[in-house]
Amino acid sequence: MKPPEEGQVQKGPLKGIKRGETVLEARGITKRFPGVVANDQIYFEIKAGEIHAVLGENGAGKTTLMNILFGLYQPDEGEIFIGGKSVKFRSPLDAIDMGIGMVHQHRKLIPAHTVIENIILGHPSAGKILNINRAGDEINELCERYGFHVDLKAKVWQLSEGEKQVVEILKTLYRGAEVLILDEPTSALTPIETEKLLTSIEAMSKDELAIVPFITHKLPIVLAISDRVTVLRRGKVTARLDTKDATEKSLAMEMVGREVIFRIERTRVERGKPILQVENLSALSDKGVLALSGVSFSISEGEIFGIAGISGNGQRELVEVIAGLRNPEEGKVILDEIDITFSSSLERWQRGMGYIPCDRIDVGSIGDFSLVENTTMNYYFDDNYSRYGIVDYKKLRKLTEEIVSEYGVATPSPDTQAKTLSGGNLQKLILARVLSRKPRLVIADLPTQGLDVGATEFVRNKLVEAKKGKAGVLLISEDLDEILSLSDWVAPVYEGKLMDIIPGEKVKREIVGAMMAGLHLEGEET
């Protein structure tokens, strides 16, 4: 980052390095984990002022490589050079000293603290004499320069995902990061937040910060803002190219090694009996405000019902009420003609609900459990997999092996801990585990987040397959393409209300987009 004031000397590796010169270089990086070579003789370089995208399938080794550059892991082989000098990082502290900052795939902020406290926490000058007002001024200056908007006095738990992301970035910038590593920075962001973030990223790169954003599945973003791309496949670099020479097709080809079809064939299935009926549902959010009001709809056998909306508009509350994890204030939930409004979530699972939560780390999986034990999460209550209160782990191990190979979860063995899976592979495991139950009602909350193009295509086809098998699917997504290509019904949601319910074939993209922003509602009210 450039000095906030004139006369202050710029420190760190970027000192004296001009735009276009190499800042960081990694040679021959190899990292092995039990049973996998996550990085295999990788060569990687970043130049000052460039936005450098790293692409690759789930489990290709992107996060591992970045963790090595950030000092979280030590490579088994290979060397890192900064400004031409060999460096060795014992821990992230060394990396931070050298001006490297990283924003992780999963947020690491303290929810109960304010934004400014989170930003200065762990700063070298924190703990010594710390002038919080001056820190505030400096942070505000950073915000202004790069176009970030965030209330420094707000508590972190009150922020949206996009704002949290901004806080993470500010935190690393404030510590003096000049090489900024962003691991999947947009996967949890709404489209509007994404756009804002991308503008800020571009502003930062003009300031000669080197940036590595890391966008696995959103190829259009890569094409729009990056200068260069490095593609990894199974731990090896398969391509390094200037973005202007790339197309969406060519990048997908390099990543997966085969051509990827971006379209899903839309199939109509004969509509059957109603599976899920939701009547006049209202619910409070965790903060105690009305987050969902008067929502009614119904899903029948063989239908995908898509709820399109920017997250934070009541989707979470809706899904949790249907799954039995939150009590409604009002209204009814009916599954297969049985009122389940007040049934336990266990009973709903047993009645054929299959819920894919959007939070794969904190809700969808248990990191210290093996993959088999993670599969057990959705099977321990199933009489086919336990008898007289004893769980049949042998059978579950076989099942896990089957779903792991069917869904292509990259892992050395079903006994490895779930926390060692890459983000996308964990998502695949959760999807596989839930869909393998052949649920009557599938609740899919952001099912393809963090998945590479190949896996996204695969999962969307799985949802279509479930629909063909007479299941009803409730699909929650922010990705309009996903909603429009899959849904038989599209319901845009805004501030806890469904704006409309439109049959899939009549849907117009612009109209749904406008409704997601609440435009239709204004005309109707008052």
Place this chain on the structure above:
Amino acid sequence: MRIGSYELKLEKRGTLSNWQAASISILAIIFALALFSIIFILAGINPLSAYREIFSFAFINPYGLPPTINRFIFLLFCTYAFIIPFRAGLWNIGMTGQLYAGALGAFAVLFAFGGKASLSADLSLEIVIPFMLIAAALGGAVPGAIAGFLKGKYNINEIVVTMLLNFIIFWLVSFMIKEGGPFMNPGGRGESFELPPSVYAPLINNVPFTIFIALGLAVLIYFLFAKTKIGYQIRAYGQNPAAAEYAGISPFKIPLLVFTLGGAIAGLAGYHYFAAVPGVYKIARNYGFFGDLAFYGIICGLISLGNPIAAIPVALLFGGLSVGGRYVQGKLSMSFGLDYALLGVLMITLVVFQFFYRYKIVFIKIGKERTDVGVLR
């Protein structure tokens, strides 16, 4: 750190096998004993002969071994009372209260059968002892269930509740056994009435039968967590409560269940010490001592990482050292509190050595084009 042409490095472990954990613990014990020799040396005593005295008294001597075993059984119950909630991610520090509640339960049965009236009361062992065991378990389960209920229903911190319940139960015990209390000793020594010899717990080779209950529990608890549905649900809740709730595991029932079970097991510890250990046979009045001993259940549970089988040798060691330590203190006329100091050093070392459960030291041969450790500027 560098030694010759080797570099020493700390590395995070992936997984830890049971054998690795065991050898780390044994190293820790040796280290602690070596460290503690300083105390003996300062007092002008040869540490090797001091340790020989301690261990031979605790584990061989006909006067030392029985108390070792009795404390071991007691500790094992307390450890399991800690372990079951611990696997659900919850902390039971109320074993002291729970074991006294169990003792009250057991003595209430005696009271009901007329055991207080006369020491020569001829009660039927086959009937009274099962009732006493059940009542002890129930007695311990009640305070446990209160803590579990409050945690599950209102998310009230279980550490605070179990600790406060300790105080309440202390006063309750005190009320029951002191002068004028229903369970008071006719001699009025601030103890409970004594067990009639007709219902002394059966001894096998001078060891109370409760040892079989304790060892049986080891196997049962191991099986519970390794194989059963309930064990799975407890572990899932312990690792990630939000994920467990997602999977349909009740965030109310699990705390209630683990604390009820834990309390019941602590109650058995109360039965064991006050109704089965030869020479005791009454609710003793030295609360503090049993509180401290029960406290080591937490340490044993932590050191054995919640593994009920691994807890057996750990509890045996702690039981033995508490007996042997007190003995050499008297024999070598050392200052008071030697046994507690020894247990304390051992406890701290074991906890510190748990660092190596997560990290290992590796030696790396430094190659020709040597790279310096640290950041080169």
